[in-house]
Amino acid sequence: MSKRDMETRSLLDELRSFEKGAFFDLGHPLLNRIAESFVKAAGIGAIQAVSREAYFTAIESAGFESSGGMPPEMSGAKKHRIPGLKGETNRKSLEAMVKNTGKESLQWGLAAGVYSGLTYGLKEARGAHDWKNSAIAGAVTGVTLALTFEDSSHEQIVQCAITGAALSTAANLLTGIF
Template identity: 40%
Template sequence: MFVYVQVGACKVAAEDAFECLHKGNVSTNKLEHTLKKMCKEGAYWGTVAGVYVGMEYGVERIRGRSDWKNALIGGVVSGALISAASNSHRDKIVKDAITGGAIATAAEFINYLT
C-alpha cells in the first residue's frame, strides 16, 4: 500500500516540476504548495489502495476462493465506492466501477505472468 502513496506523491512532484520548468518560476511558496499537494495525493492513493485491499480480501473470504475474480469484484466495488464518495453522477460512478475492475483484473493477470 505504501507504493500507492509514493505513486501519488511522485505524480504531483513530476507535474509541478514540469510546470516550474515550463514557466521558469520557482519560489518557496510554490514548493510549500507542492509539498502539501504531494501529501494530499499520497493520502488519497493510500486510501484507494486500502479500500481495494479490504474489498478484495472481503470478497475472497465470502467466496472462499483465491482467484482473479476477487480482484475484479474488489476493483468494481472500490471504484464505485470511491467515485460515489466524491460525486453523485450515476454515469461517472458506473464508469469508475468498470475502470476499477479492469485495472484490478489486469494487475492480477500481470502478477500471474511474473
C-alpha cells in the same frame, strides 16, 4: 545491527529490508495489509504529485509553454497541475503544493488500502482468490476513488467502477502469463 552497519546501508539495502518484514503489526493480517498498502501507495502518490509539478515548472521555465512547443498530448495534463501554485508569495505556493500532494497521497493510499483489504477479505470469506474477487474489489475501489473527486457525477462513479473492475480483473487473469 551495529551503529556502523546502519550508517553504511544504501537505499537499496533499505528497500530490500521492507520485503523481509512488516511495517506494522496491528494485530490482524487484514489490518496489516490495509495499512501497509496505504502507506506504500501514499508515498508513491506524493512522489507523483511533486514530480509532475516539477516537470511542468521546468517546461515553463525553459520557455516551451510560451512558444507553443508543448506537445498536444501534454496540454490535457496541464489541468492536473496544482491549483494556486503560482501564488502571490512562496508561502502560498508551498501551502498549495503541500495541500495537493497530501490530497493525492490520500487518494492513492485510499485506493490501495481499499483494494488490498477487499481482495484479502474476499479471499478469506470465499476461500478462493480468483477473478471474481478482483472484479468486485476493483469496482468498489473505483467507486471509492470517484467519490474523492471534487465534482463527481453519477456517470463518473459508474465509469470508475467499470474501469476498476476491468483493470483488476485483467491484472488477475494475466498474473501467471508474464
